[in-house]
Amino acid sequence: xxxxxxxxxxxxxxxxxxxxxxxxxxxxxxxxxxxxxxxxxxxxxxxxxxxxxxxxxxxxxxxxxxxxxxxxxxxxxxxxxxxxxxxxxxxxxxxxxxxxxxxxxxxxxxxxxxxxxxxxxxxxxxxxxxxxxxxxxxxxxxxxxxxxxxxxxxxxxxxxxxxxxxxxxxxxxxxxxxxxxxxxxxxxxxxxxxxxxxxxxxxxxxxxxxxxxxxxxxxxxxxxxxxxxxxxxxxxxxxxxxxxxxxxxxxxxxxxxxxxxxxxxxxxxxxxxxxxxxxxxxxxxxxxxxxxxxxxxxxxxxxxxxxxxxxxxxxxxxxxxxxxxxxxxx
Numbered sequence: 525x526x527x528x529x530x531x532x533x534x535x536x537x538x539x540x541x542x543x544x545x546x547x548x549x550x551x552x553x554x555x556x557x558x559x560x561x562x563x564x565x566x567x568x569x570x571x572x573x574x575x576x577x578x579x580x581x582x583x584x585x586x587x588x589x590x591x592x593x594x595x596x597x598x599x600x601x602x603x604x605x606x607x608x609x610x611x612x613x614x615x616x617x618x619x620x621x622x623x624x625x626x627x628x629x630x631x632x633x634x635x636x637x638x639x640x641x642x643x644x645x646x647x648x649x650x651x652x653x654x655x656x657x658x659x660x661x662x663x664x665x666x667x668x669x670x671x672x673x674x675x676x677x678x679x680x681x682x683x684x685x686x687x688x689x690x691x692x693x694x695x696x697x698x699x700x701x702x703x704x705x706x707x708x709x710x711x712x713x714x715x716x717x718x719x720x721x722x723x724x725x726x727x728x729x730x731x732x733x734x735x736x737x738x739x740x741x742x743x744x745x746x747x748x749x750x751x752x753x754x755x756x757x758x759x760x761x762x763x764x765x766x767x768x769x770x771x772x773x774x775x776x777x778x779x780x781x782x783x784x785x786x787x788x789x790x791x792x793x794x795x796x797x798x799x800x801x802x803x804x805x806x807x808x809x810x811x812x813x814x815x816x817x818x819x820x821x822x823x824x825x826x827x828x829x830x831x832x833x834x835x836x837x838x839x840x841x842x843x844x845x846x847x848x849x850x851x852x853x854x
Contacts, residue, residue: 557610655769659761681786707805
């Protein structure tokens with residue numbers, strides 16, 4: 525019987541960051557997936573997490589864990605598939621490290637992903653975005669930080685992991701301000717900044733001071749801003765923006781909503797899906813097609829270019845009530 529701990533430690537601390545050279549965000553995502561799995565397995569088997577054995581993490585337990593994610597934690601199919609991807613990567617790692625678990629690993633890796641619905645993305649219109657960007661109070665330190673974060677998240681179409689992962693060295697605030705972004709799959713891109721966005725960042729840097737670390741955005745304790753921390757900040761300012769823009773009450777605003785909003789407004793301005801893909805850092809233009817489905821502009825143009833079929837005219841004559849009564853009698 526083989527303890528799980530040493531192999532999981534080697535997977536997360538050596539294989540993922542060093543051999544596979546995956547990003548910090550991916551490592552954190554995988555670590556959180558195994559945190560959920562280990563806690564679930566320990567509770568199910570009535571043991572402590574440190575007592576778990578690799579042989580106990582079989583396909584049956586993994587399937588039960590995935591069902592737990594969907595039913596108890598109310599995770600969507602995409603999240604379920606993301607957790608499964610982390611588990612499959614670990615067992616692929618075990619196939620070479622621990623050949624005795626080869627059959628077990630193959631069974632786990634054979635678990636299929638779930639099909640996901642291609643939903644229409646939600647985004648904010650320009651009035652709603654403006655209300656949100658105006659929500660932070662620029663007369664205090666945290667307000668200047670929050671305003672800069674919101675402006676940059678929207679203007680750059682950044683993922684929340686990209687936003688909180690920015691360092692001071694990634695900024696270039698000269699005549700043509702730019703930001704260097706390390707994106708998903710270690711894809712780098714350099715984005716120019718609007719003058720307004722650069723102004724909010726300069727205002728923040730004036731009051732930022734010299735706290736520990738080199739991260740561009742830090743929390744009130746001087747520590748690295750987390751994804752959950754930015755989510756909390758966003759939700760706070762959405763509540764404020766709703767007083768000015770009541771239409772926001774009907775929308776669910778998450779950190780990714782700012783990225784979707786940037787993409788949709790870029791598509792409206794340029795009409796070029798390739799420029800949207802370049803701005804967002806998508807590996808394939810297929811990932812960007814979701815915004816075309818959400819944008820009615822092209823569909824309206826297609827409809828206007830077609831000649832609709834004629835409608836045969838006629839006049840509706842309701843049936844005579846007396847005859848209808850007589851016909852209904854036996």
